[in-house]
Amino acid sequence: MDAQHNTADSGDTELRQQDAAHHLHPFTDSAALNRRGSRVIDRADGIYLWDTEGQQLIDGMSGLWCVNIGYGRQELVDAASRQMQQLPYYNTFFQTTTAPATRLASRLAELTPGDLNHIFFANSGSEAIDTVIRLVRRYWEVAGKPWRKVLIARHNAYHGSTIAGTSLGGMAAMHKQGGPWLPGIEHIRQPYWYGEGGELSADAFAREAAAALEAKILEVGPDNVAAFVGEPIQGAGGVIVPPPGYWAEIQRICRQYDILLVADEVICGFGRTGNWFGSQTFGIEPDLMSMAKGLSSGYQPISAVAVGDRVANALIEGGGEFGHGFTYSGHPVACAVALENLRLLEAEGIIDRVRDDTGPWFQQQLRERLGDHPLIGHIEGVGLVAGMALVQSKAPKTFFASDLDVGTICRDHCFANGLVMRACGNRMVLAPPLIITREQIDQLLSRARHCLDLTLDSLRALGVMPD
Ligand code: PXG
Numbered sequence: 001m002d003a004q005h006n007t008a009d010s011g012d013t014e015l016r017q018q019d020a021a022h023h024l025h026p027f028t029d030s031a032a033l034n035r036r037g038s039r040v041i042d043r044a045d046g047i048y049l050w051d052t053e054g055q056q057l058i059d060g061m062s063g064l065w066c067v068n069i070g071y072g073r074q075e076l077v078d079a080a081s082r083q084m085q086q087l088p089y090y091n092t093f094f095q096t097t098t099a100p101a102t103r104l105a106s107r108l109a110e111l112t113p114g115d116l117n118h119i120f121f122a123n124s125g126s127e128a129i130d131t132v133i134r135l136v137r138r139y140w141e142v143a144g145k146p147w148r149k150v151l152i153a154r155h156n157a158y159h160g161s162t163i164a165g166t167s168l169g170g171m172a173a174m175h176k177q178g179g180p181w182l183p184g185i186e187h188i189r190q191p192y193w194y195g196e197g198g199e200l201s202a203d204a205f206a207r208e209a210a211a212a213l214e215a216k217i218l219e220v221g222p223d224n225v226a227a228f229v230g231e232p233i234q235g236a237g238g239v240i241v242p243p244p245g246y247w248a249e250i251q252r253i254c255r256q257y258d259i260l261l262v263a264d265e266v267i268c269g270f271g272r273t274g275n276w277f278g279s280q281t282f283g284i285e286p287d288l289m290s291m292a293k294g295l296s297s298g299y300q301p302i303s304a305v306a307v308g309d310r311v312a313n314a315l316i317e318g319g320g321e322f323g324h325g326f327t328y329s330g331h332p333v334a335c336a337v338a339l340e341n342l343r344l345l346e347a348e349g350i351i352d353r354v355r356d357d358t359g360p361w362f363q364q365q366l367r368e369r370l371g372d373h374p375l376i377g378h379i380e381g382v383g384l385v386a387g388m389a390l391v392q393s394k395a396p397k398t399f400f401a402s403d404l405d406v407g408t409i410c411r412d413h414c415f416a417n418g419l420v421m422r423a424c425g426n427r428m429v430l431a432p433p434l435i436i437t438r439e440q441i442d443q444l445l446s447r448a449r450h451c452l453d454l455t456l457d458s459l460r461a462l463g464v465m466p467d
Pocket of ligand 1: 064123124125126127129158159160161165231235236264265266267292293
């Protein structure tokens with residue numbers, strides 16, 4: 001697991017030394033990384049990556065859930081280059097705008113569901129989440145209920161890693177480092193049926209998991225709650241797909257208590273689930289929506305918050321100056337690239353194909369080809385995103401002890417054998433670029449099956465699985 005990369009005669013030795021000496025990586029145990037040396041990713045095309053040692057990898061994670069359109073699109077390079085030549089930067093603070101920022105706001109207003117007609121730009125998903133918190137609290141001040149401050153989110157949710165994003169997210173490991181966290185944030189249980197549903201049917205569990213929201217609202221006091229925030233599918237939490245009925249019930253409860261509903265679409269947005277947004281897949285109409293990643297397919301850092309008429313009009317008509325924004329809000333190069341990305345996603349029918357063809361094929365093949373593997377307890381997913389629970393035994397359902405790091409063992413086999421598949425605890429997740437073909441899905445799943453076999457061998461060698 002901790003094998004050195006073959007650095008002996010590679011030209012990367014110096015790069016690895018510099019990396020170990022000077023580069024602090026995100027979400028990384030630097031000591032462990034530096035013992036082993038970074039893998040240097042060098043180039044990419046379509047769904048494939050190559051490292052500097054010449055190994056080809058299928059990128060089963062679209063980078064970090066973001067390269068929806070795949071690598072190597074010259075159109076996006078050209079859009080950036082044109083914009084950089086014409087106007088590399090101007091801000092949107094001083095009663096100014098740029099054509100790409102305004103056009104992108106207008107396009108997003110068209111694409112987003114319901115009356116999400118107003119767009120605030122930022123640069124990352126975390127900043128979009130900070131913006132959501134500032135917007136909803138400001139909204140209630142302007143609406144004459146400044147005591148409505150509390151945001152409710154879920155355990156095992158991921159909403160970024162700024163102070164606000166970490167506070168709102170429900171990642172226990174993150175909360176253990178560097179608090180105190182933002183006050184006025186509450187968490188409820190996640191809708192993880194396979195892991196936490198016990199003997200309940202999916203329907204009954206959906207009702208019970210949603211009822212936790214109502215219970216929390218009553219505990220906090222309905223008039224103190226500003227908003228509920230949730231990912232349509234929890235991505236970094238391991239691809240937790242809520243059982244049918246959950247989201248409808250969450251929306252009903254929010255409406256009943258007049259609580260703003262926020263969908264964090266940073267992963268689900270831009271085709272991942274077979275519609276433009278996960279909210280459409282789950283039939284909800286949020287009051288606000290955060291988005292990033294697939295907005296530019298990762299070719300530029302950009303994020304946005306779509307704001308519905310109710311909140312936006314209150315702020316526009318009664319809010320005066322909103323004291324929030326970033327130097328690069330609406331960066332013209334990022335907006336130009338995002339516009340071109342959205343144009344291509346639509347013009348090439350990429351999202352329709354995920355909904356009607358490659359998404360269903362991926363889901364069906366996953367179950368058919370991996371479902372019977374001794375390590376796979378359960379597979380859940382929609383479109384081109386899926387999560388698989390690794391289990392010690394299927395019946396009775398027995399999860400691995402978390403300190404075994406079974407997910408990491410599997411991930412390392414994948415990396416060594418030409419596949420990027422991410423581990424979230426003891427769940428393996430896949431979210432390949434949306435341009436993946438049926439043949440490439442077959443190739444991906446063959447590699448995944450092989451790596452699961454290698455993981456089983458490793459676990460047998462450790463005496464954790466029977467021979
Ligand atoms: N919301 C959601 C739903 C996300 O998935 C963010 C907000 C924050 O976005 P930024 O751009 O600030 O990273 C995310 C990001 C992983 C992983 O390993 C997931 C994310 C980021 C980094 C790693 O699964 N999601």
